[in-house]
Amino acid sequence: MNKPIVAVVGRPNVGKSSFFNRVAGKRISIVEDIPGVTRDRVYADVDWAGYAFTLIDTGGITPSRDDEWQQYILYQAQLAIDVADVVLMIVDGKDSITHSDKHVADILRKSKKPIVLAVNKLENNDTTATMPFYELGLGEPMMMSCTHGTGVGDVLDKIVALFKTKVDALAKEDRLNIAIVGRPNAGKSSITNRLLGEERVVVSDVAGTTRDAIDIPFKYNGKNYNLIDTAGIRRKNKIDYESVEGFSVMRSLAAIRRADVVIYVLDASGEITEQDVRILGYVHEQGKPSVILYNKWDLVEKDSSTVNRYKDLLRANLKFMDYFVVEYVSALTGTRLNRIMERVEYVYKNASTRITTGLLNEILQDALSTQEPPSHNGKRLKINYITQTGVCPPSFAIFVNNPELVHFSYQRYLENCLRRACNFEGTPIRLFLRKKNRE
Numbered sequence: 001m002n003k004p005i006v007a008v009v010g011r012p013n014v015g016k017s018s019f020f021n022r023v024a025g026k027r028i029s030i031v032e033d034i035p036g037v038t039r040d041r042v043y044a045d046v047d048w049a050g051y052a053f054t055l056i057d058t059g060g061i062t063p064s065r066d067d068e069w070q071q072y073i074l075y076q077a078q079l080a081i082d083v084a085d086v087v088l089m090i091v092d093g094k095d096s097i098t099h100s101d102k103h104v105a106d107i108l109r110k111s112k113k114p115i116v117l118a119v120n121k122l123e124n125n126d127t128t129a130t131m132p133f134y135e136l137g138l139g140e141p142m143m144m145s146c147t148h149g150t151g152v153g154d155v156l157d158k159i160v161a162l163f164k165t166k167v168d169a170l171a172k173e174d175r176l177n178i179a180i181v182g183r184p185n186a187g188k189s190s191i192t193n194r195l196l197g198e199e200r201v202v203v204s205d206v207a208g209t210t211r212d213a214i215d216i217p218f219k220y221n222g223k224n225y226n227l228i229d230t231a232g233i234r235r236k237n238k239i240d241y242e243s244v245e246g247f248s249v250m251r252s253l254a255a256i257r258r259a260d261v262v263i264y265v266l267d268a269s270g271e272i273t274e275q276d277v278r279i280l281g282y283v284h285e286q287g288k289p290s291v292i293l294y295n296k297w298d299l300v301e302k303d304s305s306t307v308n309r310y311k312d313l314l315r316a317n318l319k320f321m322d323y324f325v326v327e328y329v330s331a332l333t334g335t336r337l338n339r340i341m342e343r344v345e346y347v348y349k350n351a352s353t354r355i356t357t358g359l360l361n362e363i364l365q366d367a368l369s370t371q372e373p374p375s376h377n378g379k380r381l382k383i384n385y386i387t388q389t390g391v392c393p394p395s396f397a398i399f400v401n402n403p404e405l406v407h408f409s410y411q412r413y414l415e416n417c418l419r420r421a422c423n424f425e426g427t428p429i430r431l432f433l434r435k436k437n438r439e
Contacts, residue, residue, distance in 0.1 A: 003045065003258070004053040004163045007084035009077055009108070011100035012060025014092045015120040018146035020044070020057035023156065045257055048153075051160040052167045054254060056080045063103040081107070086114045086162045088155070089138060093119040093129045097136065105136040114162040117141045118155045123148055175217060175224035178344055179259035181252060181283070183275055186265040187295040190331035192216070192229040195340060220341050228255045256282060260392070261289050261344050261351075268294040268310070268328065272317050284321045287393040289347035289427035291325050293340065298330040323419065325426035347426030351392045355422055360386045360396070367417040374410055381405040384436045395430040403433035 008016045024044040043056045058080050059073035081087055087108055091101055108115050117138040119130045123145045133141040142158065144151030160166075180188045196218055216227045230252035256262055262283045266276060283290050294310060311326065318324055325347055329336045364386045373381035382401040389395045398414070400406060415431055418424070 003167050003254075004051075004085040004165070005056060005080075005083055006053055006159055007056045007058060007077075007080040007087045008090065009058050009061060009081065009087060010090040010104055011062060011098060014060070014090045015146045016060070016090050017057055019088075019090060019118075019120070019144075019152065020055060022146055022149060022152060023048070023055055043254070048156040048160055050166075050168060051163065053085075053160070053163070056084065060100075061104050061107070062100045078107070081111050081113065084113060085164065086116065086159050087111065088116045088118060088159060089136075090118050090120050091133055091136075091141075093122040093126075093143070097132055101133075101136065105138055108138060115139065116155060116158050116162070118144050118151075120144055120146055122151070125150070175226045176261065176344075176348065177226045177228060177259045178261050178263060179228040179230060179252075179255040180263045180265060181230050181256060181279060182265035183267070183273065183279075186267045187331045188265050189229055191263075191265060191293065191295060191329070191337070191340070192227055194331050194334065194337050195227065228259065230255045253282065256288065257286055259288055261291065261348050263291050263293060263340065263344065265293045265295050267296055269296045269299040272313055277317050280318060281320060284428050287428050287430065289351035289393070290321075291327065291340065291343045291347055291426065294326065294328045295331055297328040297335055298333050321428065323425055323427065343426075348392075350424050351394065351427035353394055353422065353424065354391060355388055355394075357385075357387045359421075360388060360418075363417060363421045364398075364414075366421075367414055370417075371410075371413060374405075374407060376405050376407070379405055381410075389432070390430075393428045393430055394424060395432065397432045397434050399434045399436040401436065403435055406433050 008020055010016050023046050025046070043054055046053060046055050058077040061074055061077050062070055064070040089104060089108060091097070115138045117133060117136065117140070119133055119141045122129055122143045125143070127143060130141040130143050142151065142155050144155050146152065180192055182188050196216060216229065218225055218227060264276075264280055264283065266272065280290070280292075292314065300306065307328065310328070314324060314326060315322060325343055327336055327339050327343055329340065331337070364383065368383060373383055375381065379402065384399045384401070386396055386398045389397050396418070411431055411433070415429060418429065
């Protein structure tokens with residue numbers, strides 16, 4: 001089930017990014033006293049009171065029509081509003097209502113979306129300071145201070161109460177989510193139809209036919225799956241932010257975040273582009289197991305070394321994810337399409353692998369005996385033990401005397417030792433360095 005989306009809007013410098021960072025639990029949006037710092041939409045998956053939802057931070061909106069950047073910010077914010085289930089408008093309680101506040105309120109009234117109005121920067125708990133903002137016509141203004149955190153919980157309570165459906169933050173879906181991702185016209189929808197055995201999504205030679213992430217439940221080998229066909233993601237400077245394509249891209253990135261496995265489709269008749277590498281980097285950062293498909297394999301002239309050449313190209317471009325799993329398919333002829341779901345199950349199984357603490361520490365001791373931990377400024381790194389802390393992706397805590405002594409190259413060495421000893425093909429793994437208490 002899609003998570004509800006909450007867009008945070010308002011004029012510049014009212015505290016939108018401060019609210020976003022506080023709810024997200026980390027500093028994601030840049031917070032400055034300079035108006036216009038946030039220009040693009042920034043989003044994070046969060047939960048409150050058992051409700052899971054996606055929060056979008058937007059740039060400050062002003063009525064200016066002459067400033068090119070302001071028009072860009074407005075387009076970005078409008079796209080966020082269009083796709084949102086609930087919109088939070090934030091105003092500055094230390095100022096009177098401005099022309100920009102009224103402009104934002106006008107936009108929100110036209111959207112017909114559920115609105116929550118929050119008056120920020122009221123550290124002194126002066127309830128009378130909210131009274132003037134009734135003039136905006138957006139309902140009861142709620143008092144809060146993002147700096148101190150007061151009132152933020154009440155605002156969130158009101159937001160989640162407006163959701164039409166609840167997505168439980170702790171609930172696990174009974175079906176595996178598979179996102180099919182790639183650049184426009186790589187053949188994602190054709191592969192989707194082939195996997196489903198019917199024409200469920202529109203296929204066209206025109207790039208960008210798919211506009212939104214489409215969820216399609218299906219069964220394979222008696223198991224439940226959810227296939228998410230996504231819009232093609234073009235380079236940022238190629239996206240028309242005045243069209244629906246802007247929030248189509250946002251939906252595609254959201255599909256990656258909620259997927260259990262990502263299928264990334266490359267056009268075998270073309271080149272690996274910088275955008276392909278960038279999107280696969282996003283898949284890696286999100287900790288998702290993945291399968292890379294070279295589609296349109298029927299268009300490639302082949303010899304005995306063709307497959308190896310294509311693998312070498314991937315290794316050269318994807319050094320950050322040398323664990324990749326690749327298949328060579330053709331949605332047109334059906335070549336090797338039967339291998340796709342086998343590969344999906346394979347990488348998900350690897351991402352779900354649990355290793356006993358005993359075996360992990362045997363692997364660690366072998367790694368230490370082969371290559372001793374380095375020293376830095378006369379201080380020797382001491383590694384005590386390792387334990388697994390989670391799956392999907394497999395995550396491990398390594399307890400050391402001083403995490404600052406662990407160089408990136410040695411951490412990568414330990415990761416490679418784990419990969420040689422255990423089958424983590426197709427999935428990233430995470431190593432977290434922890435300082436061991438003396439006791």
